[in-house]
Amino acid sequence: xxxxxxDHYATLGVLRDATQEEIKRAYLEAAQRLHPDKNxxxxxxxxxxxxxxxxxxxxxPKRRAQYDATLPPEVQVDNKFIRxxxxxxxxxxxxxxxxxxxxxxxxxxxxAKQSGSLPAPPLNxxxxxxxxxxxxxxxxxxxxxxxxxxxxxLRPQDVLSIVSFSDRAEVVVPASINLDRxxxxxxxxxxxxxxGTEIYQGLEAGMKEIRRTLDPSRVNHxxxxxxxxxxxxxxxxxxxxxEAARQNVGITGMGIGSEWNDIFLDALAGxxxxxxxxxxxxxxxxxxxxxxFKSLTSTYADEVLLEFKTQEHVRLNFAFRLQPEGGQVxxxxxxxxxxxxxxTPLHILLELVVTPSALDNxxxxxxxxxxxxxxxxxxxxxxxxxxxxxxxxxxxxxAEPPPTRVLKALSRLTLYRMQERAQSAASQGxxxxxxxxxxxxxxxxxxxxxxGVAKTAMLEAQNLENRRAWSASGIxxxxxxxxxxxxxxGKEKPS
Amino acid sequence: MIICSxxxxxxxxxxxxxxxxxxxxxxxxxxTTQSIATENxxxxxxxxxxxxxxxxxxxxxWANLHLLDTGQVLPLSSRNEFTMGRISEGQPIMPDIxxxxxxxxxxxxxxxxxxxxxxxxxxxxxxxxSANGTFVNGNRLTPNTEQMLNHGDILALGKMRIQVLIDxx
Numbered sequence: 073x074x075x076x077x078x079d080h081y082a083t084l085g086v087l088r089d090a091t092q093e094e095i096k097r098a099y100l101e102a103a104q105r106l107h108p109d110k111n112x113x114x115x116x117x118x119x120x121x122x123x124x125x126x127x128x129x130x131x132x133p134k135r136r137a138q139y140d141a142t143l144p145p146e147v148q149v150d151n152k153f154i155r156x157x158x159x160x161x162x163x164x165x166x167x168x169x170x171x172x173x174x175x176x177x178x179x180x181x182x183x184a185k186q187s188g189s190l191p192a193p194p195l196n197x198x199x200x201x202x203x204x205x206x207x208x209x210x211x212x213x214x215x216x217x218x219x220x221x222x223x224x225x226l227r228p229q230d231v232l233s234i235v236s237f238s239d240r241a242e243v244v245v246p247a248s249i250n251l252d253r254x255x256x257x258x259x260x261x262x263x264x265x266x267x268g269t270e271i272y273q274g275l276e277a278g279m280k281e282i283r284r285t286l287d288p289s290r291v292n293h294x295x296x297x298x299x300x301x302x303x304x305x306x307x308x309x310x311x312x313x314x315e316a317a318r319q320n321v322g323i324t325g326m327g328i329g330s331e332w333n334d335i336f337l338d339a340l341a342g343x344x345x346x347x348x349x350x351x352x353x354x355x356x357x358x359x360x361x362x363x364x365f366k367s368l369t370s371t372y373a374d375e376v377l378l379e380f381k382t383q384e385h386v387r388l389n390f391a392f393r394l395q396p397e398g399g400q401v402x403x404x405x406x407x408x409x410x411x412x413x414x415x416t417p418l419h420i421l422l423e424l425v426v427t428p429s430a431l432d433n434x435x436x437x438x439x440x441x442x443x444x445x446x447x448x449x450x451x452x453x454x455x456x457x458x459x460x461x462x463x464x465x466x467x468x469x470x471a472e473p474p475p476t477r478v479l480k481a482l483s484r485l486t487l488y489r490m491q492e493r494a495q496s497a498a499s500q501g502x503x504x505x506x507x508x509x510x511x512x513x514x515x516x517x518x519x520x521x522x523x524g525v526a527k528t529a530m531l532e533a534q535n536l537e538n539r540r541a542w543s544a545s546g547i548x549x550x551x552x553x554x555x556x557x558x559x560x561x562g563k564e565k566p567s
Numbered sequence: 568m569i570i571c572s573x574x575x576x577x578x579x580x581x582x583x584x585x586x587x588x589x590x591x592x593x594x595x596x597x598x599t600t601q602s603i604a605t606e607n608x609x610x611x612x613x614x615x616x617x618x619x620x621x622x623x624x625x626x627x628x629w630a631n632l633h634l635l636d637t638g639q640v641l642p643l644s645s646r647n648e649f650t651m652g653r654i655s656e657g658q659p660i661m662p663d664i665x666x667x668x669x670x671x672x673x674x675x676x677x678x679x680x681x682x683x684x685x686x687x688x689x690x691x692x693x694x695x696x697s698a699n700g701t702f703v704n705g706n707r708l709t710p711n712t713e714q715m716l717n718h719g720d721i722l723a724l725g726k727m728r729i730q731v732l733i734d735x736x
Contacts, residue, residue, distance in 0.1 A: 166580060170568065173581035425579070473593075473656060474583060483591065486584040512588045 080126035080139065085453025087442060088140075092131065099127040102453050105288050153447050153454045154373065154412065155183045158461060161474040161482075167431055167467045173389075174424045174438065176461060177478050180409075180445075181417035182372045192369050193448040194229035196290040198247065200278040201263070202298040203236040208265040210354040211299060211328055218358045219260050222365060223253060231290070233281035234260065237274030238267030247281040269298060272305035275312050275323075282321055289449050291371045292321045295364060296340075297357075299328040306336055313343035317408060320446055322346050322374060324364060328354065330545035338399060345375045345410035347399030350552040352545070367396065370414045373445040378407040378420075378459070380441025385430030388439070390423040394481055398488075398558040405441065412445065421481055435464045481558070487516055488554045491529075495547065498536065507536040513550070525553040572637045572669060593668065629685050631732040635721070637669045640732075643683065650695070651724065652680045666727065675699035675725025683716075683731075690716045690733060699725035 081088050084098045106120040129135045161175035199222075201215060219234060223245075226232055233247035244263060245256045278294045286292055294316070302309065313323055325337035325348040337348040351360050382388075382405065391401040393409060396416040401407050412418045422439075430436045442456040473479075494509035510533035517526035528549050532542040568577045569592050576587035584591055628642035641664060643649055652662030653671040660678045665671075677697035684691045691713040694701035701708045702723040708714055716722075718733040 161583060162581065168580060171579050173579045175581075175583065426581075469580075479583060482583050486589045489586075490589050516589050 079143070080130055082455045083122050083126040083453075084130065085444075085455050086130075087456055087458060088143075092133075095127070095130050098453060099123065099131070103127075153183060153450065154180055154376075154443070154445050154457070156180045156443060156457060156459075158459075159475045159478050160463065161478050163470050163472050164464045164466045165426055165431065165436055166469045167465055169428050171428070172426050174426060174463065175474075175478055175482060176422040176424065176438070177475075177481060178378075178420040178422065179417055180376055180412055180420075180443065182412060182414060190372075190449055193371055194227070194231075194290045195365075195368055196231045196247070196282060196285045196287060196292045197365075197368065198233045198235060198278045198281045198294045200274040200294055200296045201234065201236045201244075202238075202269055202271075202274070202300065203263055203265045204238045204267055204269040204300055205265055206269075206299055206331070211357070212263065212265050214354050214357045215297065216260050216263060218361050220257050221358070222361065223256060223260075225365075231285045233278075233284075235274055235277045235281060236263050237270065237277065238265075239270045239273065240267075241273040241277035243277060243281060247284040249285070269300040269302050270305055271296065271298060271302035272308045272312065275309055279312060279316060279321070282316075283319075286319065286321070288320060288446065291368050291374050291448055292319070293368055293374075294321060294323045295326060295361070296323065296337075297326045297328065297361075298332055298337075300331050301333045302336070309336075309340055310343060313340050317344040317375075320374060322411070324349065326351055326357075326360060326364075327548075328357065330543070330548055334548055334551065339402075342399060342402055343408065345393075345401070345408035347393070347397045347410075350548050352549070367413055367416075371411050371448055372414045373412040373447045373454075375411060376409045376418055376443060376445045378405070378409055378441055378443055380405045380407075380439050380459070383430070383437055383440065385427045386436065386438050387425040387427070388422060389425050392421045392485055392488075392558075394419040394421055394485070394558045398555040406444075419481070421478075421485060431465050433465070435462050437462050483520075484554075484557045487513060487520075487557060488551075490516070491547075491550050491554050495551070498542065503536045503540050507533040510536070510550075513554075517554075520557075522553075522557065525550060528553075569668065570637070570639050575638060629733075630683070630690055632664075632683075633730040633732055634669055635728040635730055636674070639669065643685075647686075648682060648684045650679060650682045652676060652678045654678075666724070669727070671724075671727060674727035676727055677725070680724045681722075684713075690731070692716050692722065692731075697724070 084095060084102060086094055086098045102123045103120070106123060129139050157179045159177040165172060165174065199219060203212070223232060231247050231249060232245065233243070234245040236242050236244050244259050245251070275294070275296065282292055282294060316323055321344065323341045323344045324346045325341045327334060327337055327348060328351045334348060334350065341347050349360055351357055388403045391403045391407055393399050393401055396411060396413050396418065401409055401420065409418060409420050424438055426436060437460065439459065439461040442458050444456045445454050447454050490509050490513040494506045494513065497509060498506035510529045514526045514529040514533065517529060528546050532546045532550065535542045569580060569582055570577055571585035571588060571590055571592060573590040574585060574588040576585055578586055578592060582592055628644040630643045632641040632643065634641070649663040651664045651666060652660065653667035653676050654661060654665045655678055658678060662679055666676050675698070677699065679695050680697040681695055681701045682693050692703065693713045694708040694710045696710040703714055703716070704721055716731050716733070718731065720731045722729045722731060
């Protein structure tokens with residue numbers, strides 16, 4: 073036996089049926105990382121030459137065909153970097169004349185060989201801090217203290233930049249590796265709250281700083297901290313977040329108090345596979361920032377994408393990340409599923425609607441696509457994993473219980489979605505309906521032993537019935553606590 | 568469709584939790600819903616007692632079973648005999664009508680409880696040696712002995728009460 077010769081497709085990190093367009097894109101991405109003008113590590117020039125050679129062959133249809141003829145048939149080899157498991161809510165589909173639902177739980181973790189041996193990745197982090205007038209007092213003081221504390225805990229290889237914004241942005245600490253720490257601490261202390269809240273200003277300046285030290289072998293991330301609503305620039309912010317996602321920059325939104333727009337912050341962070349965080353009290357700012365910092369340094373892959381072709385008779389209704397951070401994932405291809413941490417695998421729950429016209433064959437192709445992970449501190453592209461999810465069709469339903477992990481995850485997710493239904497009903501003025509949803513939610517929360525949130529839900533249901541309004545803090549509390557219940561719900565025993 | 572026994576919301580087949588009220592739709596020991604025609608399944612008005620409001624019935628059915636506790640109507644059509652019971656995990660017993668989505672276990676329905684059969688215009692009903700017994704209008708049946716049914720009779724499988732609605736076209 074001899075070691076198999078390197079496969080040009082694997083080298084570029086594309087599938088064998090990749091289009092010329094995909095091959096070109098993969099080549100450009102890899103070449104950017106490994107170009108001899110930029111690379112520093114020993115051996116990277118050789119990697120670059122390998123990529124160059126692979127591209128020369130695959131980009132030429134004639135040479136590609138010749139090369140394809142020499143390849144052994146494609147076998148799904150174990151991916152060296154990530155492992156995935158798929159759980160279905162039921163073993164088969166039923167032959168019926170109406171739409172039916174199927175749930176799929178996708179679990180993705182680092183493959184055992186890799187996870188332990190890699191060094192913790194260096195960070196390229198930017199804090200984008202709201203310094204509008206409302207931040208005055210405790211919030212600003214604690215924020216300053218925490219920022220300074222974070223500066224002091226940085227490792228030599230980390231980069232931390234800080235941008236503050238009101239209706240315009242200011243770079244407080246520029247992105248750079250060697251900084252005079254004392255001087256930077258001074259400028260943090262000098263931040264003075266005043267003015268309005270224009271998130272786009274802050275994000276744009278933050279992206280600028282991130283780009284200075286943008287590097288695929290780092291975890292590139294923006295943490296946005298705000299306590300208010302932004303007006304009129306939401307659309308620009310979302311476009312900027314899409315651009316960030318393309319450059320592999322993650323965004324986390326942290327909202328302090330109850331006046332900020334959680335739906336907007338979720339959408340913003342969701343574009344990059346991140347989510348929003350609710351900070352009730354200023355004193356919790358430190359805890360959340362430090363935790364976020366820790367989870368960023370334990371990043372294994374900064375983002376996992378699921379690219380898929382839409383099937384004609386199967387609809388992806390809903391996608392939700394259960395962990396590492398609970399959050400809705402926009403149900404369009406590619407799915408920005410979020411990061412894999414070393415100690416916390418990525419769990420995604422999909423809800424599919426299968427229409428009767430899909431049931432003509434013996435089996436149904438539910439989802440056809442591939443998983444692509446960008447593993448930090450891994451210079452070569454990670455080969456994508458082909459994902460073809462199928463179920464057989466039977467005339468009779470099969471009496472088999474759903475896997476416990478699917479049932480558990482869904483039971484928790486149901487709570488979260490009831491909260492969403494209540495929000496959407498209330499926003500359309502259907503207060504009684506919203507109150508009913510909250511009462512139902514409270515009942516289920518109680519039966520699961522979550523007395524605290526259940527009480528809040530009851531209280532807000534009463535508020536809706538009596539005053540046709542609820543408190544902004546109450547409803548955020550319910551949202552983020554039911555979301556927190558999702559963590560670990562996919563496991564057999566929550567840790 | 569799966570009708571939520573708690574709030575009567577019609578959920579898609581395959582749903583595990585009610586989209587409306589969040590109640591779990593399937594027992595932890597079974598995923599099946601019902602094995603008879605679903606097109607004609609409609610929700611009846613809640614809890615008819617005595618002089619009932621007529622629930623919507625299946626169109627081609629020779630009889631309809633109206634589940635009084637949960638309000639569903641199960642139309643019987645296409646075959647002449649249906650066994651009734653509940654499917655449970657690891658047991659090879661498969662009744663034609665699985666009542667487990669309607670809290671059959673709690674009501675004391677046996678896995679193979681009873682059988683309903685059409686014989687021309689007459690409809691016969693028989694207990695299959697169930698643990699908690701079968702009743703017609705409150706009278707317990709002798710196991711394995713047929714009893715003729717009339718329109719409006721109230722059957723009880725254990726504690727699960729079902730009204731028979733016979734099509735007299």
